[in-house]
Amino acid sequence: MMCCNAKLRSLPNVSIVLNAQTTEMLGNGQRLTGLRWLERGTALRHELAVDGVFVQIGLLPNTEWLKGTVKLSPRGEIVIDDRGQTSLPGVFAAGDATTEPYKQIVVAMGAGSTAALSAFDHLIRTPAGAAQAA
Numbered sequence: 001m002m003c004c005n006a007k008l009r010s011l012p013n014v015s016i017v018l019n020a021q022t023t024e025m026l027g028n029g030q031r032l033t034g035l036r037w038l039e040r041g042t043a044l045r046h047e048l049a050v051d052g053v054f055v056q057i058g059l060l061p062n063t064e065w066l067k068g069t070v071k072l073s074p075r076g077e078i079v080i081d082d083r084g085q086t087s088l089p090g091v092f093a094a095g096d097a098t099t100e101p102y103k104q105i106v107v108a109m110g111a112g113s114t115a116a117l118s119a120f121d122h123l124i125r126t127p128a129g130a131a132q133a134a
């Protein structure tokens with residue numbers, strides 16, 4: 001079986017650009033016309049005329065500010081269990097910023113419900129005074 005990478009490379013109408021840092025989207029006020037990128041390593045600048053782009057999600061979640069509060073994975077994802085519970089009792093998380101492996105809208109929405117239900121469950125089991133004191 002031909003691997004997807006090999007298949008992609010075999011296509012005559014595809015150019016693969018690696019180690020590129022996109023720096024600018026160009027437009028004419030009506031639509032996208034091109035993009036600029038830096039060649040990582042050499043810092044050479046390039047420009048390419050394009051009619052469209054597909055933006056791929058980044059790999060690092062914006063969780064710097066949580067460091068030292070809840071446990072984060074080596075990738076910076078908030079570590080949760082199957083109830084959305086983080087390492088800090090009473091703190092629940094959901095969505096792309098967590099260790100949930102599938103970063104999709106429907107998954108994030110379901111996880112949001114799970115976290116909310118778990119928070120509710122946590123609160124009804126917590127004595128009133130304890131919740132306020134925390």
Ligand SMILES: Cc1cc2nc3c(=O)[nH]c(=O)nc-3n(C[C@H](O)[C@H](O)[C@H](O)COP(=O)(O)OP(=O)(O)OC[C@H]3O[C@@H](n4cnc5c(N)ncnc54)[C@H](O)[C@@H]3O)c2cc1C
Nearest residue numbers: 054055056057058062065094095096097103104105106108
């Ligand atoms: C280009 C692209 C295309 C995608 N296409 C699809 C698709 O076709 N189908 C699909 O199912 N999924 C798709 N996804 C994935 C989908 O968007 C995510 O899985 C989903 O949005 C995750 O929801 P979320 O609520 O966890 O995070 P987000 O939707 O990312 O929401 C997080 C929110 O938190 C805010 N925020 C971040 N840091 C802070 C802070 N410190 N304080 C306050 N607010 C903060 C952000 O501004 C953002 O509004 C795509 C993602 C991208 C990037």
